[in-house]
Amino acid sequence: MRALGVILAAGALLSAAEPTPDCSAVSGWTQKGPLRTYVGENLFEYMNGNSEGYLVYNFKKMNGVTCTKGEVELVFDISEMESPDFAWGIFVSNRDPNRPVERIGTAGQVQPRRGIFAKDKYFVEIAANPAGDHSETLRAFLTYWEKKIPGSTKLPEAVNWFPEEGLNKDSIRMVPESVLGMRMLRRGFQAQYEKGLAIIVPESTPEAASGLIAKFKDRVSGVKPLQLGDEAFQADDKYLGRLCIFRKGRFLAGFAKLPQDIDPVPLAQKLLARMP
Secondary structure (H helix, E strand, O other), X not given: OHHHHHHHHHXXXXXXXXXXXXXXXXXXXXXXXXXXXXXXXXXXXXXXXOOHHHHOOOEEEEEEEEEEXXXXXXXXXXXXXXXXXXXXXXXHHHOOOOOOOEOOOOEEEEOXXXXXXXXXXXXXXXXXXXXXXXXXXXXXXXXXXXHHOOOOOOOOHHHHHXXXXXXXXXXXXXXXXXXXXXXXXXXXXXXXXXXXXEEEEEOOOHHHHHHHHXXXXXXXXXXXXXXXXXXXXEEEEOOOEEEEEEEEOOEEEEEXXXXXXXXXXXXXXXXXXXXX
C-alpha cells in the first residue's frame, strides 16, 4: 500500500507540474464542458485536418479548455512541443506577419479574435467567438498564463547569429523539415536577405554534421573547397544559385540562392564570426 501511495503521489506531482489551462485568469469566465487532452496519435480528431501543422514541429501533448462569459466563448489550448526551438517555430508559423510581435513569454501576438505565445517548450493559443474585438480579454489571459508557464523566455540561440546587414528580421523562422527543399537537411533556421537566404542547421554531433556537409557537396554542382570554419565549400548550382556552406562544430551554416553578381564567401564569413 505504501508503494501504491508513492506512485499516486508522484503522478499527482507530475500532473501539477504540467500546465493545464483553466478559466480563472480573468473574473467572470466559467468552464464549458470537460478539459480535453490530445497526443500525437489522436490530435487529428480535434484539429480537423490541421494536425500536421503541429506534428511537424514535434508536438507531444495538448491540454485545453473552453471558457464562456455571456455569449463570448474562448477556446484555450496549451501544446507541449519537444523543445523550446519547436515551440518558437510553431509560434512563428502561426503568427500574422503583418502584425507586431509582443514580448509575452518568448514571443507573443494578440489579434482581435486570437492570441498566441511561446514560452520554453510550450505554445499557448486562445481563440475567441463570436466576431468582434476581444483583444483586451485575450491579452489578460495570455499575460496571466505567461507567468504560470514554467521555463525560459530566451529566443533560440541561432536566431541571434544571423548578420543584420540586409536581413529581413521578420523572415527568421525555424524550418521543421527539408531546409532549402533538401530532405537531408532535416530541420534548421532560415532567414531571408535582400538577396539570398541564410541557413543554420544543427546536428547532434560534429561527426554527424561532417557527414552531412559531405552529402550536401554531392548534391550540388560546381563545388570548390574552401578554408572556412571546420570545413567548407562554395558552389554554383542550377537550383540553389551561388552558395557557400560551412561547418562549425555540430552546425552547418551559410548562404544560398544568391545571384551571379554576389560573392557568397564574405557573407558566410560574417555568419561564422557571429557563431560561438
